[in-house]
Amino acid sequence: MLRHLTAAAFLLAAPALADPLPSWSEGPARAQIIAFVDSVTDPASDDFVPVADRIAVFDNDGTLWAEQPLYFQAIYAFDTVKKIGAEDPSTLTSDALKAAAKGDIETVMAGGEKALLDVVGLASAGQTIDAFQAGVSDWLADARHPTTGMAYDAMTYQPMVELLRYLRDEGFRTYIVSGGGIDFMRVFAERAYGIPTDQVLGSYGDTSYTVGDDGVPVITKTKPLVYVDDKEGKPINIMRILGKRPIFAAGNSDGDFAMLQWTTAGDGPSLGLIVHHTDADREWAYDRDSHIGQLARGLDDGPGLGWVIVDMAKDWDRIWSSQR
Amino acid sequence: MLRHLTAAAFLLAAPALADPLPSWSEGPARAQIIAFVDSVTDPASDDFVPVADRIAVFDNDGTLWAEQPLYFQAIYAFDTVKKIGAEDPSTLTSDALKAAAKGDIETVMAGGEKALLDVVGLASAGQTIDAFQAGVSDWLADARHPTTGMAYDAMTYQPMVELLRYLRDEGFRTYIVSGGGIDFMRVFAERAYGIPTDQVLGSYGDTSYTVGDDGVPVITKTKPLVYVDDKEGKPINIMRILGKRPIFAAGNSDGDFAMLQWTTAGDGPSLGLIVHHTDADREWAYDRDSHIGQLARGLDDGPGLGWVIVDMAKDWDRIWSSQR
Numbered sequence: 235m236l237r238h239l240t241a242a243a244f245l246l247a248a249p250a251l252a253d254p255l256p257s258w259s260e261g262p263a264r265a266q267i268i269a270f271v272d273s274v275t276d277p278a279s280d281d282f283v284p285v286a287d288r289i290a291v292f293d294n295d296g297t298l299w300a301e302q303p304l305y306f307q308a309i310y311a312f313d314t315v316k317k318i319g320a321e322d323p324s325t326l327t328s329d330a331l332k333a334a335a336k337g338d339i340e341t342v343m344a345g346g347e348k349a350l351l352d353v354v355g356l357a358s359a360g361q362t363i364d365a366f367q368a369g370v371s372d373w374l375a376d377a378r379h380p381t382t383g384m385a386y387d388a389m390t391y392q393p394m395v396e397l398l399r400y401l402r403d404e405g406f407r408t409y410i411v412s413g414g415g416i417d418f419m420r421v422f423a424e425r426a427y428g429i430p431t432d433q434v435l436g437s438y439g440d441t442s443y444t445v446g447d448d449g450v451p452v453i454t455k456t457k458p459l460v461y462v463d464d465k466e467g468k469p470i471n472i473m474r475i476l477g478k479r480p481i482f483a484a485g486n487s488d489g490d491f492a493m494l495q496w497t498t499a500g501d502g503p504s505l506g507l508i509v510h511h512t513d514a515d516r517e518w519a520y521d522r523d524s525h526i527g528q529l530a531r532g533l534d535d536g537p538g539l540g541w542v543i544v545d546m547a548k549d550w551d552r553i554w555s556s557q558r
Numbered sequence: 559m560l561r562h563l564t565a566a567a568f569l570l571a572a573p574a575l576a577d578p579l580p581s582w583s584e585g586p587a588r589a590q591i592i593a594f595v596d597s598v599t600d601p602a603s604d605d606f607v608p609v610a611d612r613i614a615v616f617d618n619d620g621t622l623w624a625e626q627p628l629y630f631q632a633i634y635a636f637d638t639v640k641k642i643g644a645e646d647p648s649t650l651t652s653d654a655l656k657a658a659a660k661g662d663i664e665t666v667m668a669g670g671e672k673a674l675l676d677v678v679g680l681a682s683a684g685q686t687i688d689a690f691q692a693g694v695s696d697w698l699a700d701a702r703h704p705t706t707g708m709a710y711d712a713m714t715y716q717p718m719v720e721l722l723r724y725l726r727d728e729g730f731r732t733y734i735v736s737g738g739g740i741d742f743m744r745v746f747a748e749r750a751y752g753i754p755t756d757q758v759l760g761s762y763g764d765t766s767y768t769v770g771d772d773g774v775p776v777i778t779k780t781k782p783l784v785y786v787d788d789k790e791g792k793p794i795n796i797m798r799i800l801g802k803r804p805i806f807a808a809g810n811s812d813g814d815f816a817m818l819q820w821t822t823a824g825d826g827p828s829l830g831l832i833v834h835h836t837d838a839d840r841e842w843a844y845d846r847d848s849h850i851g852q853l854a855r856g857l858d859d860g861p862g863l864g865w866v867i868v869d870m871a872k873d874w875d876r877i878w879s880s881q882r
Binding site for chain 1: 610613687731740741744754755756758762765766767769774775777790793794797798799800801802816819820823
């Protein structure tokens with residue numbers, strides 16, 4: 235009888251004994267994460283945080299999946315404008331759109347925000363959310379990254395997927411808070427990260443609600459990028475939608491600085507984490523001078539604020555979630 | 559042994575046997591609700607809906623708590639302007655504010671949106687979210703309703719509180735989607751309804767994120783009512799924040815029509831519910847000609863769309879959640 239009980243107890247305890255972060259190498263980053271989670275989930279700890287307040291927020295581009303040579307959503311927009319322009323050249327009503335249709339990314343980027351809005355606008359406006367998401371889904375299935383040859387949604391970071399799961403297993407609610415578009419990210423967030431649509435915060439445009447002659451209502455995307463969920467926009471969006479300060483935040487660029495700052499300025503225990511892209515062999519190496527995902531302030535001020543700086547080359551045994 | 563097993567099985571089954579809606583009288587409304595929940599939660603049913611898609615949205619004013627003689631948040635704003643004006647009359651910079659400080663609601667209402675924004679603005683702008691919510695909390699503790707003498711947050715509807723709990727017990731996620739302000743509602747939504755802050759959608763203003771000389775960031779309310787979560791604004795906000803069409807929606811006025819229409823226009827099973835205020839004795843009786851919570855289209859078109867029209871006088875055995 236005793237032997238049976240012991241075996242049963244072992245089986246019940248087994249999941250807790252499994253390594254929650256198998257793709258993280260032994261090192262300070264991994265140790266800091268585990269120490270934080272242990273302290274806020276231990277009812278005997280002074281730092282114990284009730285489940286209701288265990289909120290974790292994650293940037294997406296460069297934090298949960300790659301962002302080079304360009305945000306993947308921008309690549310999607312360029313690909314889509316190219317396709318739309320080939321079908322109907324009269325839709326290319328600006329120099330930016332004509333450049334985008336030719337794949338001339340540099341010209342579009344040189345045109346600043348107005349040019350980018352033209353491209354994102356043509357790739358989305360006038361479509362219902364359903365139609366837009368079906369297009370994104372098709373693109374994800376077919377498109378391949380220019381240098382890795384992988385599907386874009388296979389280029390998620392396995393260590394971060396493990397971290398998301400680990401936090402959820404420990405009672406956290408995990409949210410994306412990204413400069414990316416909400417309707418775009420919601421296509422793959424559940425499948426790639428286990429994050430449901432209502433835990434995806436991001437940039438968004440305007441939509442209209444109209445009812446057809448058949449009495450059927452439709453919601454249509456009308457204007458892109460009305461709210462940019464970046465920099466100060468991140469903590470503002472968090473307080474607007476979650477209504478509560480997170481206790482864990484992860485990002486990779488100075489666009490995430492305010493989100494980590496807000497998270498770690500709370501009264502209770504908290505942890506900020508920055509993914510530092512240091513791995514030119516397996517991923518990319520970039521920070522202060524990058525045209526995308528620029529990271530300077532986080533490196534300068536983060537350590538003094540107690541933030542974990544993840545050295546991708548050293549701290550991650552494996553990079554990609556999938557080899558597809 | 560058999561006797562023990564039977565007793566254990568009975569104990570395990572007992573919670574499911576308890577009446578989930580004890581304050582609802584036997585009648586068609588109650589029956590329709592239970593039939594809907596049974597069908598979407600029964601794995602053997604053609605109408606089965608997985609837990610991830612069991613999303614229920616509720617209006618607040620007039621649906622979860624009372625809204626007469628005026629939205630409670632408006633009463634809060636009038637009370638607050640009165641208090642601020644008594645402390646510093648120079649803050650009363652417009653005729654609307656002077657009228658509000660005297661409790662002259664009619665003059666403010668006659669001034670339209672501009673006048674109301676003045677009042678709501680003075681009652682909130684320039685405060686941090688924490689300070690604003692502390693003020694609301696104090697007001698809820700002290701203020702009493704002019705005719706019932708009850709605390710405002712005691713004037714929640716017991717049958718609706720039971721419905722929220724019943725749906726959650728059956729795997730639904732329950733959300734508020736209200737014209738009321740998010741920071742206002744979040745003060746009592748958890749306590750009154752069991753709804754956490756991140757499941758409260760509503761109207762909101764602008765906020766600013768600033769960092770003081772001490773390095774501490776603060777979020778401050780700057781401009782009221784930038785987004786009005788009413789009419790078409792409700793389904794638009796639902797798709798922006800939840801990213802998924804609900805399968806259950808409850809409201810009480812034509813401001814909720816679009817939300818119920820969107821919810822019940824989905825492909826799968828769905829239910830719309832309208833609380834019809836028919837009880838002049840225990841609550842209030844109003845619909846088509848009311849200055850607040852006007853309900854005409856819902857009564858005309860709702861039944862044809864299969865919506866449940868709750869007759870408060872007949873369908874509810876008890877009104878208030880609390881007698882405090």
